[in-house]
Amino acid sequence: MKYVGIxxxxxxxxxxxxxxxxxxxxxxxxxxxxxxxQENLAxxxxxxxxxxxxxTGTGISEIASVGVGVPGAxxxxxxxxxxxxxxxLRNVPLRRLFHRYLPQPLYVENxxxxxxxxxxxxxxxxxxxxxxxxTLGTGIGGGIIHNGRIFHGSNGMAGEVGHMTIxxxxxxxxxxxxxxxxxxxxxxALKRLTREAxxxxxxxxxxxxxxxxxxxxxxxxxxxxxxxxDPVGQEVCxxxxxxxxxxxxxxxxxxxxxxxxxxxxxxxxDDAYLxxxxxxxxxxxSIPCNRDKRTRVVKAQLxxxxxxxxxxxxxxKKR
Amino acid sequence: MKYVGIxxxxxxxxxxxxxxxxxxxxxxxxxxxxxxxQENLAxxxxxxxxxxxxxTGTGISEIASVGVGVPGAxxxxxxxxxxxxxxxLRNVPLRRLFHRYLPQPLYVENxxxxxxxxxxxxxxxxxxxxxxxxTLGTGIGGGIIHNGRIFHGSNGMAGEVGHMTIxxxxxxxxxxxxxxxxxxxxxxALKRLTREAxxxxxxxxxxxxxxxxxxxxxxxxxxxxxxxxDPVGQEVCxxxxxxxxxxxxxxxxxxxxxxxxxxxxxxxxDDAYLxxxxxxxxxxxSIPCNRDKRTRVVKAQLxxxxxxxxxxxxxxKKR
Numbered sequence: 001m002k003y004v005g006i007x008x009x010x011x012x013x014x015x016x017x018x019x020x021x022x023x024x025x026x027x028x029x030x031x032x033x034x035x036x037x038q039e040n041l042a043x044x045x046x047x048x049x050x051x052x053x054x055x056t057g058t059g060i061s062e063i064a065s066v067g068v069g070v071p072g073a074x075x076x077x078x079x080x081x082x083x084x085x086x087x088x089l090r091n092v093p094l095r096r097l098f099h100r101y102l103p104q105p106l107y108v109e110n111x112x113x114x115x116x117x118x119x120x121x122x123x124x125x126x127x128x129x130x131x132x133x134x135t136l137g138t139g140i141g142g143g144i145i146h147n148g149r150i151f152h153g154s155n156g157m158a159g160e161v162g163h164m165t166i167x168x169x170x171x172x173x174x175x176x177x178x179x180x181x182x183x184x185x186x187x188x189a190l191k192r193l194t195r196e197a198x199x200x201x202x203x204x205x206x207x208x209x210x211x212x213x214x215x216x217x218x219x220x221x222x223x224x225x226x227x228x229x230d231p232v233g234q235e236v237c238x239x240x241x242x243x244x245x246x247x248x249x250x251x252x253x254x255x256x257x258x259x260x261x262x263x264x265x266x267x268x269x270d271d272a273y274l275x276x277x278x279x280x281x282x283x284x285x286s287i288p289c290n291r292d293k294r295t296r297v298v299k300a301q302l303x304x305x306x307x308x309x310x311x312x313x314x315x316x317k318k319r
Numbered sequence: 320m321k322y323v324g325i326x327x328x329x330x331x332x333x334x335x336x337x338x339x340x341x342x343x344x345x346x347x348x349x350x351x352x353x354x355x356x357q358e359n360l361a362x363x364x365x366x367x368x369x370x371x372x373x374x375t376g377t378g379i380s381e382i383a384s385v386g387v388g389v390p391g392a393x394x395x396x397x398x399x400x401x402x403x404x405x406x407x408l409r410n411v412p413l414r415r416l417f418h419r420y421l422p423q424p425l426y427v428e429n430x431x432x433x434x435x436x437x438x439x440x441x442x443x444x445x446x447x448x449x450x451x452x453x454t455l456g457t458g459i460g461g462g463i464i465h466n467g468r469i470f471h472g473s474n475g476m477a478g479e480v481g482h483m484t485i486x487x488x489x490x491x492x493x494x495x496x497x498x499x500x501x502x503x504x505x506x507x508a509l510k511r512l513t514r515e516a517x518x519x520x521x522x523x524x525x526x527x528x529x530x531x532x533x534x535x536x537x538x539x540x541x542x543x544x545x546x547x548x549d550p551v552g553q554e555v556c557x558x559x560x561x562x563x564x565x566x567x568x569x570x571x572x573x574x575x576x577x578x579x580x581x582x583x584x585x586x587x588x589d590d591a592y593l594x595x596x597x598x599x600x601x602x603x604x605s606i607p608c609n610r611d612k613r614t615r616v617v618k619a620q621l622x623x624x625x626x627x628x629x630x631x632x633x634x635x636k637k638r
Binding site for chain 1: 392474475476477478480485487489494495498503562565568572573574576603612613614
């Protein structure tokens with residue numbers, strides 16, 4: 001049998017077909033902006049599944065189940081999207097709407113949890129029993145796997161690690177709090193830290209790097225400048241890693257997973273500039289314990305596909 | 320059968336005998352300072368158990384098991400104390416030492432976890448499935464119960480919620496980090512906030528309250544002053560509750576328990592001055608979800624006995 005995973009992102013709706021082993025056979029995507037109502041979302045999902053089936057010569061009946069990852073809160077039992085931060089989805093009975101078009105079981109899950117499931121079954125968490133993923137994107141997505149199961153809490157909404165305050169009275173967050181971790185350690189936060197450093201240092205190599213990129217500040221800008229020896233870029237990287245480590249150590253002291261994987265675009269930076277200094281800071285700050293029992297901090301392995309693969313495997317896991 | 324629970328505190332060693340229902344039948348205590356080596360600790364525990372048995376006319380053979388709560392890290396499988404923050408216990412093979420004196424099964428557990436087990440079985444967590452306790456004392460102890468089991472993480476050291484940074488680059492903590500929650504929301508932190516406010520406001524009612532208490536600042540001082548209408552005392556309470564709420568909301572956003580209980584001396588303050596403003600702030604800040612699915616923030620019910628009762632029930636639970 002085969003499985004479809006769908007990732008509902010802030011920009012794109014992406015779908016992929018995977019086999020029993022979690023191998024991605026084909027993908028398709030479209031702009032989420034083209035979907036203007038709930039009904040349309042379910043219909044689009046169904047038509048993307050049909051496209052994937054046709055492209056791979058797969059019969060629709062060979063698709064065992066479909067999983068959807070959503071950037072927000074969901075009700076797992078009914079397959080409903082409760083709300084999302086960056087999309088106009090509120091109380092969408094996605095499973096019910098989807099079943100007007102296709103009969104496959106539909107699982108709806110938080111996207112951070114999907115990424116964790118993907119990494120757990122086929123990526124950085126393969127040999128882990130207590131696994132946490134942290135995905136650095138527009139916000140910070142978290143996923144916690146405890147003895148092979150997603151840690152959902154009492155209401156399905158556990159794992160919102162990005163909305164953990166690490167800076168008392170810090171930057172306001174759309175969630176209503178101040179100083180949330182994702183205001184300091186997401187890819188968006190890294191861009192803000194970069195912009196602030198550029199404003200203070202208009203003659204820096206960092207400003208040159210951004211100018212070479214047509215003036216666009218990216219999550220890579222500071223790391224590129226740092227590699228060129230720019231002290232301004234190096235300071236941005238140092239500060240960013242300090243914030244990133246703060247939240248990761250919080251999670252380790254609370255969960256003590258055997259493995260914690262960081263994913264998202266930022267995690268692709270050179271290990272010498274991101275992973276290694278991060279690991280050193282985490283080791284310095286975590287509650288001491290025997291070296292062989294410390295949490296391993298590693299890179300996620302599935303890249304941007306983790307969410308799709310994990311969403312697809314939601315169904316496989318439950319068979 | 321009956322069960323003995325022992326609480327190894329910073330000041331006292333306390334032991335209690337409980338029945339099958341978790342009811343405390345008798346207690347005894349002694350100064351921990353009188354115990355000058357590891358061997359002595361195990362011997363003292365055994366003799367306290369014999370005292371409890373004699374005092375209640377219980378035969379030693381009627382005691383099914385003994386549980387010990389320790390303020391630090393333990394290795395559950397071997398019954399070893401790995402380290403404690405405020406006591407000179409390092410790598411103490413407590414179970415092995417104890418068995419030189421008594422044959423009962425001995426369970427060694429973190430004291431925050433013991434308090435959580437006590438409240439879960441016989442206190443504020445009786446109807447809970449996903450339960451978190453936060454004990455406000457010298458530090459902040461945490462205990463997480465997930466589907467009836469203590470959440471231990473991969474190495475038995477999970478739940479160190481007091482060592483979650485909430486103030487970036489804040490007060491140094493003995494754990495090596497800065498800005499840990501327990502530096503802002505423990506009973507000790509409340510005393511520090513009180514002292515700082517007194518220094519700034521030497522003519523305040525708060526200073527009178529402390530003078531009336533022979534100059535001793537307690538965790539109650541600011542609350543007493545606040546009830547007398549003192550704006551200085553009220554501001555200390557407001558700030559303390561703000562810090563307390565910050566960590567509690569972090570835990571709710573991460574765990575989404577159905578119930579979160581706060582214990583320790585501070586939690587005995589008037590609801591109007593502590594629990595109710597805390598609940599309001601937590602509700603304002605937590606990730607929104609349906610009202611009937613929100614975490615209930617309540618007071619712990621077993622007071623200082625939670626640790627003893629929970630330690631005793633470690634054995635009962637495992638039979």
